[in-house]
Amino acid sequence: MVDLPDKRTAFMDWYLAVVEGARLTDKRYPVKGMNVWTPYGFLARRRLDTIMIREIEATGSVPLEFPTLIPETEFQKEAEHIKGFSTEVYWVTKGGSTPLDVPLLLRPTSETAMYPVFAIWIRSHKDLPLNVYQIVNTFRYETKTTRPFLRVREIHFFEEHTSQATEDLATERVASNLDAFARMARALCLPYAAVRRPDWDKFAGAHYSIALDIPIGEARTLQIGSIHHYRENFARPYEIRYEAPDGSQKYVHQTTFGLSERLLGAIVAVHGDAKGVAFPSSIAPYEVVVVPIPGKAGSGDTIAAAKAVAERLRARDRRVHVDPGDERPGAKYYRWELAGVPLRIEIGPRELERKEVSAADRLGKKASFPLDRLEAEVDRRLAQYDEALYAAANAQFRSAFAVALTVHDLAASKHVRVVPWCGSEECGHRVEEAIDGSLLGTPEGGLPLPLPKLEKCITCDASEGLRWALAGRPL
Amino acid sequence: MVDLPDKRTAFMDWYLAVVEGARLTDKRYPVKGMNVWTPYGFLARRRLDTIMIREIEATGSVPLEFPTLIPETEFQKEAEHIKGFSTEVYWVTKGGSTPLDVPLLLRPTSETAMYPVFAIWIRSHKDLPLNVYQIVNTFRYETKTTRPFLRVREIHFFEEHTSQATEDLATERVASNLDAFARMARALCLPYAAVRRPDWDKFAGAHYSIALDIPIGEARTLQIGSIHHYRENFARPYEIRYEAPDGSQKYVHQTTFGLSERLLGAIVAVHGDAKGVAFPSSIAPYEVVVVPIPGKAGSGDTIAAAKAVAERLRARDRRVHVDPGDERPGAKYYRWELAGVPLRIEIGPRELERKEVSAADRLGKKASFPLDRLEAEVDRRLAQYDEALYAAANAQFRSAFAVALTVHDLAASKHVRVVPWCGSEECGHRVEEAIDGSLLGTPEGGLPLPLPKLEKCITCDASEGLRWALAGRPL
Numbered sequence: 001m002v003d004l005p006d007k008r009t010a011f012m013d014w015y016l017a018v019v020e021g022a023r024l025t026d027k028r029y030p031v032k033g034m035n036v037w038t039p040y041g042f043l044a045r046r047r048l049d050t051i052m053i054r055e056i057e058a059t060g061s062v063p064l065e066f067p068t069l070i071p072e073t074e075f076q077k078e079a080e081h082i083k084g085f086s087t088e089v090y091w092v093t094k095g096g097s098t099p100l101d102v103p104l105l106l107r108p109t110s111e112t113a114m115y116p117v118f119a120i121w122i123r124s125h126k127d128l129p130l131n132v133y134q135i136v137n138t139f140r141y142e143t144k145t146t147r148p149f150l151r152v153r154e155i156h157f158f159e160e161h162t163s164q165a166t167e168d169l170a171t172e173r174v175a176s177n178l179d180a181f182a183r184m185a186r187a188l189c190l191p192y193a194a195v196r197r198p199d200w201d202k203f204a205g206a207h208y209s210i211a212l213d214i215p216i217g218e219a220r221t222l223q224i225g226s227i228h229h230y231r232e233n234f235a236r237p238y239e240i241r242y243e244a245p246d247g248s249q250k251y252v253h254q255t256t257f258g259l260s261e262r263l264l265g266a267i268v269a270v271h272g273d274a275k276g277v278a279f280p281s282s283i284a285p286y287e288v289v290v291v292p293i294p295g296k297a298g299s300g301d302t303i304a305a306a307k308a309v310a311e312r313l314r315a316r317d318r319r320v321h322v323d324p325g326d327e328r329p330g331a332k333y334y335r336w337e338l339a340g341v342p343l344r345i346e347i348g349p350r351e352l353e354r355k356e357v358s359a360a361d362r363l364g365k366k367a368s369f370p371l372d373r374l375e376a377e378v379d380r381r382l383a384q385y386d387e388a389l390y391a392a393a394n395a396q397f398r399s400a401f402a403v404a405l406t407v408h409d410l411a412a413s414k415h416v417r418v419v420p421w422c423g424s425e426e427c428g429h430r431v432e433e434a435i436d437g438s439l440l441g442t443p444e445g446g447l448p449l450p451l452p453k454l455e456k457c458i459t460c461d462a463s464e465g466l467r468w469a470l471a472g473r474p475l
Numbered sequence: 476m477v478d479l480p481d482k483r484t485a486f487m488d489w490y491l492a493v494v495e496g497a498r499l500t501d502k503r504y505p506v507k508g509m510n511v512w513t514p515y516g517f518l519a520r521r522r523l524d525t526i527m528i529r530e531i532e533a534t535g536s537v538p539l540e541f542p543t544l545i546p547e548t549e550f551q552k553e554a555e556h557i558k559g560f561s562t563e564v565y566w567v568t569k570g571g572s573t574p575l576d577v578p579l580l581l582r583p584t585s586e587t588a589m590y591p592v593f594a595i596w597i598r599s600h601k602d603l604p605l606n607v608y609q610i611v612n613t614f615r616y617e618t619k620t621t622r623p624f625l626r627v628r629e630i631h632f633f634e635e636h637t638s639q640a641t642e643d644l645a646t647e648r649v650a651s652n653l654d655a656f657a658r659m660a661r662a663l664c665l666p667y668a669a670v671r672r673p674d675w676d677k678f679a680g681a682h683y684s685i686a687l688d689i690p691i692g693e694a695r696t697l698q699i700g701s702i703h704h705y706r707e708n709f710a711r712p713y714e715i716r717y718e719a720p721d722g723s724q725k726y727v728h729q730t731t732f733g734l735s736e737r738l739l740g741a742i743v744a745v746h747g748d749a750k751g752v753a754f755p756s757s758i759a760p761y762e763v764v765v766v767p768i769p770g771k772a773g774s775g776d777t778i779a780a781a782k783a784v785a786e787r788l789r790a791r792d793r794r795v796h797v798d799p800g801d802e803r804p805g806a807k808y809y810r811w812e813l814a815g816v817p818l819r820i821e822i823g824p825r826e827l828e829r830k831e832v833s834a835a836d837r838l839g840k841k842a843s844f845p846l847d848r849l850e851a852e853v854d855r856r857l858a859q860y861d862e863a864l865y866a867a868a869n870a871q872f873r874s875a876f877a878v879a880l881t882v883h884d885l886a887a888s889k890h891v892r893v894v895p896w897c898g899s900e901e902c903g904h905r906v907e908e909a910i911d912g913s914l915l916g917t918p919e920g921g922l923p924l925p926l927p928k929l930e931k932c933i934t935c936d937a938s939e940g941l942r943w944a945l946a947g948r949p950l
Contacts (some may be wrong), residue, residue, distance in 0.1 A: 026592065026595075026596075029542055030548075030591060031579065034542035035542070036539065036540070036541055038539055039539045042540055046538070062512055062514040064514045065517055066504070066508060066511055066512075067504055067511070067629050068509075068612060068614075068629055069505055069506055069565075069629070071505050074505060086571065088570075090544075090567050090570055090579075091567065091568065091569040091570075092564070092567050092568075093567075093569065094566040095563075095564065095566075096563055096566065099853065104506065106567070117501065117503060117504060120501075121501075139544075141573075155890075157838035189734050450704075
């Protein structure tokens with residue numbers, strides 16, 4: 001048992017110690033930035049995928065999977081897109097000892113894999129909308145420092161690609177994606193801001209980009225997802241056209257929605273504390289761990305009772321782990337708290353005698369209750385725990401922002417700044433220089449903060465076209 | 476609507492027409508042998524994965540995921556293994572425009588990715604057994620003709636890797652894998668033979684290999700999976716050792732169990748017929764399709780009734796698709812039969828009036844029943860359909876084999892041969908020459924065929940050490 005670094009003052013040290021201590025990942029694989037999904041980490045990821053699948057399929061999107069390798073010739077069709085990615089793709093140049101005629105790249109994202117095929121699939125307005133998604137691994141030759149889940153070279157990735165008949169329908173799809181993400185984030189007890197990026201920071205090839213940002217660590221922000229409106233920007237080079245009801249040929253309007261394993265990193269970062277990870281029950285590999293406490297007569301009875309408790313909960317589809325190992329109970333508590341298990345149930349000789357169990361949730365709330373109320377008490381306590389986790393995350397989220405009305409206010413602070421902005425690129429860059437960071441953009445649908453009246457731009461003093469913008473230092 | 480090629484006389488033409496006609500795959504992706512998993516094909520694959528996950532986790536195996544890319548330096552540690560794969564791996568040589576210091580290969584299988592890390596994870600006998608699996612894509616630079624699902628360059632792959640304390644425990648794991656596969660195959664209504672490959676045809680690096688083979692098409696066989704006992708063959712070069720209870724250092728004994736998307740190809744090949752695919756309900760993307768039949772008064776009422784039927788079945792976790800499109804009913808029947816949907820329900824004005832539905836299963840069995848018995852009738856009819864499918868597959872399986880007692884009997888035939896064999900490599904190769912194929916090996920646990928008494932080897936006339944062996948032409 002070792003003390004973790006302090007989350008507030010040494011965030012990244014804390015984060016790295018926690019993801020390894022909880023055994024969510026193993027970085028000892030011999031390629032930098034490509035880590036092993038350990039069984040425990042994989043189970044969390046599988047839960048995350050399940051939530052994403054449930055919410056996106058509820059909006060009528062269907063799964064499919066495109067190949068991992070993309071021919072160089074297809075990749076080069078959209079000029080801005082290739083410019084955005086060309087320095088960070090992995091190239092496959094040989095099969096066996098034979099040089100390939102056309103080099104293949106490992107997908108960094110799948111526009112250039114999918115769109116040549118969409119051009120074949122889409123013929124008529126009856127083929128629209130085409131709403132499809134895939135959950136696959138993508139690859140980026142990162143040159144920055146890699147961090148488990150936050151910046152890796154092989155990325156577990158969710159990507160929806162939709163094709164719509166008109167620009168307005170594509171705009172509606174963006175709104176539907178925002179709703180779907182709101183439901184996902186709620187299931188993960190994760191507050192976030194949807195931020196429309198300034199034009200100079202949108203995705204390569206996009207008409208506009210909405211990022212899903214959270215404050216993280218010491219005055220940093222983390223983009224945990226994005227939704228893009230492509231208008232006809234890809235449809236034209238890839239010739240994705242349909243015959244409208246009036247017989248005319250039109251280009252489709254496309255959107256994409258991307259999420260990744262960063263969400264898992266965000267959950268660790270937001271909910272974690274001085275004891276380690278704290279998983280919301282929706283994503284916890286085990287919602288409940290049952291620890292038998294040996295008595296003077298040995299541990300046989302309590303182990304049997306622990307297993308019986310686990311079976312009852314599993315019969316209700318709870319994910320439960322029994323830990324009958326020969327460590328001291330205190331060492332087990334430490335380990336499962338570090339691992340973020342929402343609810344621990346203890347069964348010792350006293351509990352056996354009284355026909356009850358003791359329980360402690362990951363936030364420290366303790367109670368004993370009769371064994372015959374087991375299922376109902378576990379349901380209730382997990383629901384209460386999730387609510388408490390969400391309330392704490394919301395409080396932390398709100399306190400991460402601070403309004404800055406003048407350039408002077410932008411000076412060093414531990415907050416993400418909320419600034420009045422006239423919308424000009426010049427003023428945006430001035431804000432960026434002042435904080436040595438980025439103007440993240442304008443929040444869609446407001447922020448949960450008390451904001452003063454918009455009066456003048458933080459840098460140029462203009463009083464026209466004002467909006468609130470976020471500024472911070474992306475991780 | 477076009478006639479399909481004849482399955483019996485033109486198997487591969489039939490197969491290719493069926494997988495494309497059913498829209499299980501799209502081969503028009505611009506890299507040969509790398510196909511698109513269409514939504515319909517992907518849903519079948521997801522069901523297949525679900526069955527594999529259920530059965531392997533029931534044996535105590537846990538999921539994880541290793542990186543896709545393997546450094547050349549790790550790959551080269553096991554000499555036979557690299558010899559087996561070196562001509563068919565894809566090499567990643569550049570990141571952006573920078574040549575990589577150590578070339579990386581796309582995993583063809585994951586021994587050389589996992590075992591360096593297992594050497595870190597495994598320290599003590601308490602760390603054993605280590606039973607883990609992953610479902611990932613693997614890559615092989617195939618030089619033979621590619622075929623959807625059967626031989627592709629990006630392969631959807633299931634691989635279990637286990638480490639055991641002793642050779643006997645590894646042998647037990649092989650038996651446990653055979654049991655798990657038996658349960659998977661039963662769920663897929665798929666008869667198969669578990670065949671211990673001759674030494675000259677075992678997996679690169681294995682102590683022995685058991686293949687899971689099915690007869691397919693015209694006197695061909697298809698390996699749909701394999702289970703390998705590695706003994707210490709990988710543990711020694713990768714230094715995977717543990718401290719035994721007596722304090723000594725020992726090498727682990729390893730096993731692997733591999734399955735792939737070939738299983739989906741096998742299901743198409745075995746159960747399909749002149750009308751197209753016939754999915755067992757366990758794997759069908761849709762178990763039921765509901766077709767409203769328009770009456771004179773239009774189709775509004777029957778569409779509403781069809782949707783109500785679908786909702787009732789979905790409430791029971793059935794996978795149901797409603798097809799209210801404006802095609803003729805006959806065209807819809809043709810399409811859903813080609814796609815292999817187990818049960819079709821029709822609702823027209825007559826059914827509405829009588830408060831009943833008409834149903835036809837994919838094998839042509841028809842009936843009408845009252846709407847208030849919907850759920851029970853669907854359960855019953857799907858179960859009957861699966862049994863009928865399995866019975867037909869078993870009859871087909873048995874009729875695919877023929878005993879050959881002399882080299883003369885090996886002459887051209889449409890059967891997989893069952894031959895008495897002395898076990899020598901020389902005699903094995905003589906059989907192979909005679910059939911222009913392979914001695915597949917000896918069936919584990921017998922074959923469901925009447926077999927005469929073993930008297931003498933098919934080629935050398937020896938009467939000692941005899942066993943039955945299968946011989947055929949692998950696809």
